[in-house]
Amino acid sequence: MPARRARPVPGTVLPPEFFRRRTDSLARALLGKRLVRVSRGRRLSGLIVETEAYLGARDPACHTWQNRRTERVSSMYLAGGHAYVYMIYGMHHCFNVVARGEGEPEAVLIRALDPDSEALGRTDGPGRLCRALKIDRRLDGAALWRAEEIIFIEEAGLSPRREEIGIGPRIGVDYAGDAAAWPLRFFWRGNPHVSRKERGWKNASPLTRPSGPIT
């Protein structure tokens, strides 16, 4: 009998190794996983349906471009599987999952969830997502792989098929020049929580596209 990869078991918390890989690969693999936040005894959760990869020192759109290492971004230098949370525009927070290994400051911005409960309200857009899940800077640097923690990511038993994955340019980073157009935004095609403006898509193509800055 050929060896088969075990079918992912819903509810299994993603282990640290899951995160310690190429950042574009992680961004894509997070589609369909469940982000769970436990707040005041309540479980706030939803399926990840839109992500963006940020590629560290070589990415002008990334907070760690040219290996910037300020207090704010210090958690991006942790090993993959930690949270990087920052405030933007003085009023919104953005939640990121650190990728790769320690000292390789790359991350995946979680842009939208398909909420498990209507009571969560809108979770499309990184700012609204953080508001709904009560995520703020206090969670910066949190480990994401332990179910007893206040935030983690688990297997949901669902994954988009290849043709259901859309890829597009990153949003809101026009200042980064060509890098804004790098194909680093991933989303679950047809999901209503991928906001309208961001549905421009092409079909998922292999991650092994011409190397360039992406790898």
Next chain:
DNA sequence: AGTGAGATGGCCT
């Protein structure tokens, strides 16, 4: 459906 402006504060040069 698309455009434009204001909110608001921390971060970085």
Next chain:
DNA sequence: GGCCATCTCACTA
């Protein structure tokens, strides 16, 4: 001092 990995509301059409 200027700039944001954003959101909402007002306004056009």
